[in-house]
Amino acid sequence: MKDIFKAIRISDHVWWVGAIDWNIRDFHGYMTKRGSTYNAYLILADKVTLMDTVRAPFRNEMMARIASVIDPGAIQYIVSNHSEMDHSGCLPELIDAVRPEKVYTSVMGAKTLLEIFHRELPLIPLKDGDSLSLGNMTLSFLETRMLHWPDSMFSYLAEEQVLFSQDAFGMHLASSQRFDDEIDPAVLRYEAATYFANILTPYAALITRLLARVAAAGLKFRIIAPDHGPVWRKDIQGILTCYTQWAAQKPTRKAVVVYGTMWHSTEKMAQAIAEGLFTGGIDVKLMSMEACHRSDVAYEILDAGALIAGSSTLNNNMLPGMADVLTYLKGLKPKNLLGAAFGSYGWSGEAPRQIQETLAEMKVELAGDPIQTRHCPDQIILAQCFELGRKIAEKLQGFGQP
Amino acid sequence: MQKYVCEVCGYVYNPVKGDPDSDIPKGVHFEDIPEEWACPICGSGKDVFIPE
Numbered sequence: 001m002k003d004i005f006k007a008i009r010i011s012d013h014v015w016w017v018g019a020i021d022w023n024i025r026d027f028h029g030y031m032t033k034r035g036s037t038y039n040a041y042l043i044l045a046d047k048v049t050l051m052d053t054v055r056a057p058f059r060n061e062m063m064a065r066i067a068s069v070i071d072p073g074a075i076q077y078i079v080s081n082h083s084e085m086d087h088s089g090c091l092p093e094l095i096d097a098v099r100p101e102k103v104y105t106s107v108m109g110a111k112t113l114l115e116i117f118h119r120e121l122p123l124i125p126l127k128d129g130d131s132l133s134l135g136n137m138t139l140s141f142l143e144t145r146m147l148h149w150p151d152s153m154f155s156y157l158a159e160e161q162v163l164f165s166q167d168a169f170g171m172h173l174a175s176s177q178r179f180d181d182e183i184d185p186a187v188l189r190y191e192a193a194t195y196f197a198n199i200l201t202p203y204a205a206l207i208t209r210l211l212a213r214v215a216a217a218g219l220k221f222r223i224i225a226p227d228h229g230p231v232w233r234k235d236i237q238g239i240l241t242c243y244t245q246w247a248a249q250k251p252t253r254k255a256v257v258v259y260g261t262m263w264h265s266t267e268k269m270a271q272a273i274a275e276g277l278f279t280g281g282i283d284v285k286l287m288s289m290e291a292c293h294r295s296d297v298a299y300e301i302l303d304a305g306a307l308i309a310g311s312s313t314l315n316n317n318m319l320p321g322m323a324d325v326l327t328y329l330k331g332l333k334p335k336n337l338l339g340a341a342f343g344s345y346g347w348s349g350e351a352p353r354q355i356q357e358t359l360a361e362m363k364v365e366l367a368g369d370p371i372q373t374r375h376c377p378d379q380i381i382l383a384q385c386f387e388l389g390r391k392i393a394e395k396l397q398g399f400g401q402p
Numbered sequence: 403m404q405k406y407v408c409e410v411c412g413y414v415y416n417p418v419k420g421d422p423d424s425d426i427p428k429g430v431h432f433e434d435i436p437e438e439w440a441c442p443i444c445g446s447g448k449d450v451f452i453p454e
Contacts, residue, residue, distance in 0.1 A: 145445040146411055206410065206446075
């Protein structure tokens, strides 16, 4: 039944030959509510070239899509823009099956692929700025180290102005449509932002530099073909503008209050802080870690100006849900945040201090000492929480709307 | 000898080991590495390194 899978043309000589993973819901901690796609692209140049592959279990789907336009044995070059297994997973089997003349990757990609597969692969490392003739067309390469792995690179097909951007400009979104203009723009924006927040935030400064470099080089894009989600052919400027904005990490008049609670005491404190922020004109997201996923918190932090975190103390520690989200957020290295810690406790009360220390390590600008209370907060404590919200709201006044 | 860590990828420059892949021999202090040197993992410049 391999003929049920068809290639989809995205440009004169370029075809999408990827796979749709409707069911994946977890990418090592990032919840992918709408599934994903693994995009591979076939360039029908004089030298038939395959850009990236798909996750290993989807090899047959990719091979069938390739076979719908060309005998897979005709593939002469394979380019690996990104070594991560959702794009390289079936590379060894593919090489064995089609025996390409050459397999190109970045310098770091060559090292990484060997460390992944531990077998001989006919890899040719490319340097930043190298170009490769495909006969009637030319591919050029741009190293994009740490966007988001050391091996990451972009490939650019000048004749058709197609940028193969691997994970950049991508999103986890399974869909039967292949192009941005066929999908609700609000869904695109949400999923692209969620992807950026959960994958690219640590490297935001590198993205700012890369976008400047691309602009200075005067590269024109008719198509941006990422490794996940839809192909951009209409609102290319839109996604570039979003990336510029997200990478700048400018704080806005928005605060995220994230908390874990045992008997609703820490929750009452969280609500009082949120009301103080809201009364001060701030857009507030109040997120209980019993109800929210860490990747949703990361999404909300993307344009926030403040992160206020609280936890009950359980067995001398913060609640596991709070340790989870703070570990995750710390790794994402968000910038330019104000913050504070709070929490109720029964007898020892370590959690607010632990949270405060984590926020300090994250270089969050702290609004003061943690607010903590034994057992249930009284009116005095709740008024302090409300005032903390007001105080942070005042500090956020100079920033723009989220 | 002071180690320096890359704030982008977490690579640690240890002067005791140097960076043989970039021809920085053992014993070279971070301050004495040429300015054009780049992180061997992520390619970032010296300016993003901080003392560990």
